Amino acid sequence: MQKIAVIGAGKWGSALAYALSQKNEVVITSRTKRELENFVTLEEALSCEYLIMAIPVQQISTWLKEHFTFSGQKVLVVAKGIEASTGKFLNEIYNEYVPQENIAFLTGPSFAAEVIQALPTALVVNSKNKELALEFADMFPDFIKGYTSDDVIGSEIAGAYKNVIAIAAGICEGLKLGNNAAAALTSRGLVEIARFGKQFGAQADTFIGLSGAGDLFLTASSTMSRNFRVGLGLAAGKSQEKILEELGEVAEGIGTAYALHDIAIKHELYLPIAKEVYEMLEGKSPQESLKDLLSK
Numbered sequence: 001m002q003k004i005a006v007i008g009a010g011k012w013g014s015a016l017a018y019a020l021s022q023k024n025e026v027v028i029t030s031r032t033k034r035e036l037e038n039f040v041t042l043e044e045a046l047s048c049e050y051l052i053m054a055i056p057v058q059q060i061s062t063w064l065k066e067h068f069t070f071s072g073q074k075v076l077v078v079a080k081g082i083e084a085s086t087g088k089f090l091n092e093i094y095n096e097y098v099p100q101e102n103i104a105f106l107t108g109p110s111f112a113a114e115v116i117q118a119l120p121t122a123l124v125v126n127s128k129n130k131e132l133a134l135e136f137a138d139m140f141p142d143f144i145k146g147y148t149s150d151d152v153i154g155s156e157i158a159g160a161y162k163n164v165i166a167i168a169a170g171i172c173e174g175l176k177l178g179n180n181a182a183a184a185l186t187s188r189g190l191v192e193i194a195r196f197g198k199q200f201g202a203q204a205d206t207f208i209g210l211s212g213a214g215d216l217f218l219t220a221s222s223t224m225s226r227n228f229r230v231g232l233g234l235a236a237g238k239s240q241e242k243i244l245e246e247l248g249e250v251a252e253g254i255g256t257a258y259a260l261h262d263i264a265i266k267h268e269l270y271l272p273i274a275k276e277v278y279e280m281l282e283g284k285s286p287q288e289s290l291k292d293l294l295s296k
Helices: 011-020 042-046 057-067 091-093 130-137 152-174 179-199 204-208 210-219 226-233 240-247 254-266 272-279 286-295
Strands: 003-007 025-029 049-054 074-077 103-107 119-125 144-149
Touching: 003 011, 003 042, 011 049, 025 042, 042 179, 057 091, 057 254, 074 091, 074 130, 074 286, 091 152, 103 130, 103 152, 103 210, 119 130, 119 152, 119 210, 152 179, 152 204, 152 210, 152 226, 152 254, 152 272, 152 286, 179 204, 179 210, 179 272, 204 210, 204 254, 226 240, 226 254, 254 272, 272 286
Parallel strands: 003 025, 003 049, 049 074, 074 103, 119 144
Antiparallel strands: 103 119
């Protein structure tokens, strides 16, 4: 039994706190005080040896700068996304604060609502430190099957990019384009993700496993996905601001779409689906985007 602190008490952080508490002593903290069992101060949480970082990607740089000092903690990052303001991957952001041998990244198909019901789930712990990956994987309860991988960049790209494809899938559903179109979009989305990952040195196998295809198929096919619901909102002609107001939660695919747009320009990459999602978030009509996609 280990003492673990979950930092970030949103739905995903809370679900993981529940899951990990089946075999470990778990405390949880967040920016604002919550009436949760085992809620502690940030200072107490940071004193734990094992940290589960459930802070949204677009907030993490500021949070680390203001609150974090490395003192030997072992860190599992459970957010997914790319920083919109800089185009940095999560491993690049954390690399400034945590040594590579002390950090791992969690990926795989996982809705918080099902984890907190103890429904069967399979996840991947990705780290350059194999022993650390196994250590974190062993902390999960019996209803979560933990796999390990050393492809940090590939799994991170898969976990981030699939949220953008999920927005596109929600648009497809909202426009009632049918199952054929949805299947084509998802499969071409996977090709686009893998092509992008290759540019940054990812392993090809990652994209046909749990971190890639598994997470994409889940997120791009259900209204339980926040990013899928963003797509439904765009298809209905709602503004980005209105969608986020109704959602009441962070949708990491939005920030990632902006990051991918800038990365594509910088590296001259062909990312047709991500490009259209970005342009729809900026106000382009879904019908016009559909026309442009079909002409490519």
